[in-house]
Amino acid sequence: MNDSEITTIEVGGERPYQVLVGHDLLGELPPLLAGAARAAVLYAPPLKEYAARVADALRAAGIAPLPIELPDAEAGKTIEVAARCWDALGQAGFTRTDGVVGVGGGAVTDVAGFVAACWLRGVPVVQLPASLLGMVDAAVGGKTGVNTAAGKNLVGAFHPPAGVLCDLSTLRTLPRVDLVAGLAEVVKCGFIADPAILDLVEDDPDRHLRELVERAVRVKADVVGKDLRESGLREILNYGHTLGHAIEKRERYAWRHGHAISVGLVYAAALARLAGRLDEPTALRHRTVLAGLGLPVEYSIRAWPELHAAMRVDKKSRGNRLRFVVLGGLARPEILDAPPEDLLRAAYEEVGIE
Ligand SMILES: NC(=O)c1ccc[n+]([C@@H]2O[C@H](COP(=O)([O-])OP(=O)(O)OC[C@H]3O[C@@H](n4cnc5c(N)ncnc54)[C@H](O)[C@@H]3O)[C@@H](O)[C@H]2O)c1
Ligand SMILES: O=C(O)C(=O)C[C@@H](O)[C@H](O)[C@H](O)COP(=O)(O)O
Ligand SMILES: [Zn+2]
Numbered sequence: 001m002n003d004s005e006i007t008t009i010e011v012g013g014e015r016p017y018q019v020l021v022g023h024d025l026l027g028e029l030p031p032l033l034a035g036a037a038r039a040a041v042l043y044a045p046p047l048k049e050y051a052a053r054v055a056d057a058l059r060a061a062g063i064a065p066l067p068i069e070l071p072d073a074e075a076g077k078t079i080e081v082a083a084r085c086w087d088a089l090g091q092a093g094f095t096r097t098d099g100v101v102g103v104g105g106g107a108v109t110d111v112a113g114f115v116a117a118c119w120l121r122g123v124p125v126v127q128l129p130a131s132l133l134g135m136v137d138a139a140v141g142g143k144t145g146v147n148t149a150a151g152k153n154l155v156g157a158f159h160p161p162a163g164v165l166c167d168l169s170t171l172r173t174l175p176r177v178d179l180v181a182g183l184a185e186v187v188k189c190g191f192i193a194d195p196a197i198l199d200l201v202e203d204d205p206d207r208h209l210r211e212l213v214e215r216a217v218r219v220k221a222d223v224v225g226k227d228l229r230e231s232g233l234r235e236i237l238n239y240g241h242t243l244g245h246a247i248e249k250r251e252r253y254a255w256r257h258g259h260a261i262s263v264g265l266v267y268a269a270a271l272a273r274l275a276g277r278l279d280e281p282t283a284l285r286h287r288t289v290l291a292g293l294g295l296p297v298e299y300s301i302r303a304w305p306e307l308h309a310a311m312r313v314d315k316k317s318r319g320n321r322l323r324f325v326v327l328g329g330l331a332r333p334e335i336l337d338a339p340p341e342d343l344l345r346a347a348y349e350e351v352g353i354e
Pocket of ligand 2: 141185230235237238239
């Protein structure tokens, strides 16, 4: 595909929008904020230069930019940081037609979406993801939020963006470790919905990067277009996240999300196999494809009691029942409701190491 081509992926639902994938997309930003006199540009330090270009593009279109630098990564995904942003919007006189632009990885787009969701009970947000994970997952779908002491993303809102601009050129500066972390969510999409993704990843993820981005965005767009508020189908996007989020909490968010999800995916596959739902080769493929990318597939065996307790606040839980997304086969996600504790523990022994 020619570098100058822009791919448009439609996201349906009550507030439809488009995800654009290509290069040099800043010209597409101002029309998404039509009617805005000002726009806050939320970014973390590694994206300072890109955020300055975003601000220039807004200014040139007659929209006054309000740059707000956030602490990087998970340190920025707190209610205190969101409150600082609301103070800044208040001081600058942001009205309901003004907007927010999230520039960066998934942590920044999550908090930018949350700031926009709550300010005046909802103003437009445009997401400019700059990490692979942000492009294929976090910036798409309108899940916004922050972490709390009790766990990951426990406070948030569903607030679909006005548009998402995935500028692939930004990936040139993304550290390799973060690119690989993003591949964990891409692999997730392969297992739950689009197995061609797995073939491409097993062949050469770098060679197929653009196609992987587009395929993963299509998986996500299809699901969130049908079930924005996670009343059913959307839960499949949480594959690997029940254990993954518990690991992130235990690590005090010092582990990358994609790394924790990688372990969580291998765990979910072991659970499904031991529950008699998933065949051995497909379960094994989780480990081989993720480990082949250099992603972690093991975690401390001693951590089990803590992880088990942390999983209780997973958003798929109902009362005291834990619920897991598992596979009944390749691209056949289903729910495993209230699995017995000995099964949960036995599956953990397959990822647990001394
Ligand atoms: N809302 C959702 O649906 C959803 C989906 C998946 C993940 N998430 C959230 O997304 C977050 C993980 O996202 P992530 O993997 O992007 O992590 P991240 O946002 O922490 O970014 C990782 C690092 O890469 C840097 N970075 C990003 N783009 C860069 C670029 N182009 N050049 C140089 N540095 C760059 C960031 O500043 C950060 O230091 C987690 O908080 C996770 O919970 C949300
Ligand atoms: O979009 C979704 O829905 C997902 O579950 C995608 C996940 O990759 C993402 O990490 C999401 O933030 C997790 O949501 P949560 O509701 O479990 O916090
Ligand atoms: Zn995720």
